[in-house]
Amino acid sequence: MLRSSSSPQRHLHCVAAALLGAWLAGAPAAAPGAAAATEEEAVVDAASLIEPALLSGPGFSVDPHVELRGYMAHFTLDTRLGTLQAPSVEMLTEREAELPALERLDAATHSEAFVRAAGDRLGHTVESLVNIALHPVDTVTGLPVGVARYLRDRLVRQANQAQSLTDRAARKLGNIGEPFPADQGPMTQARDGDATDAPAARRKTWYTRIAREGERYVKRELKFNTVKRDIARRLGIDPYSTNPQVQERLVALAWVGSAGSFSAGAALDAVGGVGADILAKGGQIDEIVWRLSPDDLRARNATRLQAHCRDALLVRQFVRRGAFSPTLQTALVDALDALQPATGCDAFLELAMSARSELEARFLVNGLALVHSALGAHAHGGHLLTIGAGFAFRADDGELLLPLAVDRLSWTDDAARYFALAPLREGRRRVLIAGDATALAAERLAELGWRVELRAPRGPNTTRAAATADR
Numbered sequence: 001m002l003r004s005s006s007s008p009q010r011h012l013h014c015v016a017a018a019l020l021g022a023w024l025a026g027a028p029a030a031a032p033g034a035a036a037a038t039e040e041e042a043v044v045d046a047a048s049l050i051e052p053a054l055l056s057g058p059g060f061s062v063d064p065h066v067e068l069r070g071y072m073a074h075f076t077l078d079t080r081l082g083t084l085q086a087p088s089v090e091m092l093t094e095r096e097a098e099l100p101a102l103e104r105l106d107a108a109t110h111s112e113a114f115v116r117a118a119g120d121r122l123g124h125t126v127e128s129l130v131n132i133a134l135h136p137v138d139t140v141t142g143l144p145v146g147v148a149r150y151l152r153d154r155l156v157r158q159a160n161q162a163q164s165l166t167d168r169a170a171r172k173l174g175n176i177g178e179p180f181p182a183d184q185g186p187m188t189q190a191r192d193g194d195a196t197d198a199p200a201a202r203r204k205t206w207y208t209r210i211a212r213e214g215e216r217y218v219k220r221e222l223k224f225n226t227v228k229r230d231i232a233r234r235l236g237i238d239p240y241s242t243n244p245q246v247q248e249r250l251v252a253l254a255w256v257g258s259a260g261s262f263s264a265g266a267a268l269d270a271v272g273g274v275g276a277d278i279l280a281k282g283g284q285i286d287e288i289v290w291r292l293s294p295d296d297l298r299a300r301n302a303t304r305l306q307a308h309c310r311d312a313l314l315v316r317q318f319v320r321r322g323a324f325s326p327t328l329q330t331a332l333v334d335a336l337d338a339l340q341p342a343t344g345c346d347a348f349l350e351l352a353m354s355a356r357s358e359l360e361a362r363f364l365v366n367g368l369a370l371v372h373s374a375l376g377a378h379a380h381g382g383h384l385l386t387i388g389a390g391f392a393f394r395a396d397d398g399e400l401l402l403p404l405a406v407d408r409l410s411w412t413d414d415a416a417r418y419f420a421l422a423p424l425r426e427g428r429r430r431v432l433i434a435g436d437a438t439a440l441a442a443e444r445l446a447e448l449g450w451r452v453e454l455r456a457p458r459g460p461n462t463t464r465a466a467a468t469a470d471r
Contacts, residue, residue: 040412068407073088079102084244102243102245114267150389323355343384345384411438
């Protein structure tokens with residue numbers, strides 16, 4: 001355990017230096033006990049973070065050396081089909097749960113029927129579709145890793161950080177539409193003169209062919225999305241998973257299955273095997289994500305959000321833009337439904353729109369789930385608060401809950417400054433940590449008057465609480 005020197009003179013000197021540094025940085029001064037020492041995040045043994053069953057199994061193994069970055073554990077997972085990166089314990093669990101489905105997808109996309117149906121037509125189209133699925137928000141360089149950005153004394157916003165997935169897809173795949181009726185071009189009436197002089201048969205023009213080709217492409221796109229969700233449902237996986245190995249094979253199978261007589265479902269049945277039962281049956285995926293198209297899911301989520309948030313424009317922006325996949329977006333709405341906060345939804349949505357990665361989006365969704373698990377129905381009528389760059393929840397009885405959906409909390413400089421913020425230093429306070437904390441972090445939190453809950457549960461799982469009215 002790290003401790004400051006026991007010498008009174010040295011102690012006073014360290015405290016003075018820490019207070020001066022905080023003042024120069026523009027951050028509030030921390031209490032003497034909290035500012036005495038901080039630590040760097042370390043490389044740790046994977047066995048100290050996860051259960052033995054997750055370390056290795058049939059067809060996979062986890063590198064025992066794990067780097068902590070931004071309070072999250074970054075794992076390297078070796079599989080028969082290649083190496084995968086998992087930037088948190090939660091995502092490692094999901095990547096391992098996807099492995100049986102991945103094996104079936106790989107077998108189906110190497111089957112004779114698939115190869116014959118695909119021919120040489122996949123190439124660029126599948127590459128573009130996979131890129132859209134894996135990178136709904138353009139990569140921004142120089143960003144902090146993990147979720148450290150939410151444990152800071154102020155939120156740093158990135159201009160133009162969020163981007164519409166729909167707009168992105170349009171740029172990748174081409175602007176598809178029919179601005180003019182078939183065989184009707186711009187200025188048609190003025191060019192043709194009086195209708196009585198028009199020829200009986202219209203000539204086929206270049207834009208007619210483009211419009212009809214676009215119409216065929218749109219229809220195939222709609223069928224592609226339906227087939228993709230159906231395959232994911234059969235396998236029990238998230239159709240919007242950011243697992244690159246899953247997306248590459250899922251997209252290829254769905255694209256070929258959306259044209260001609262090739263049946264993706266029959267191809268899966270032919271190779272046998274099992275799916276990701278842990279994801280489907282364990283409540284991590286809401287079946288509504290399989291049933292509805294992305295656009296229908298966004299509309300449904302927007303309607304539900306308006307029960308908690310007043311800013312209609314903000315709601316529309318949230319469901320159309322940002323780092324939240326349709327699955328995570330639905331989970332966030334489910335969590336708000338479960339909490340039923342009286343105030344703070346608009347400010348929380350603004351915070352959610354600042355998320356710049358799937359990991360940050362999960363941090364916010366899981367934070368809501370931590371609060372719901374801790375309070376249950378007693379959360380109803382509470383208040384969501386944005387504090388610094390993060391958020392907290394004020395229960396009706398006055399208790400402040402700070403949910404931290406992290407793998408391991410270290411007492412870094414940022415963490416020390418964050419917990420020194422005035423709203424986090426008064427009244428009854430409880431910090432809910434999804435993983436664990438270093439000895440120093442636990443000691444400092446206790447000194448600051450926090451009630452600390454390690455490995456706080458996130459159940460009942462809010463991702464299964466979706467829209468009972470729809471079922």
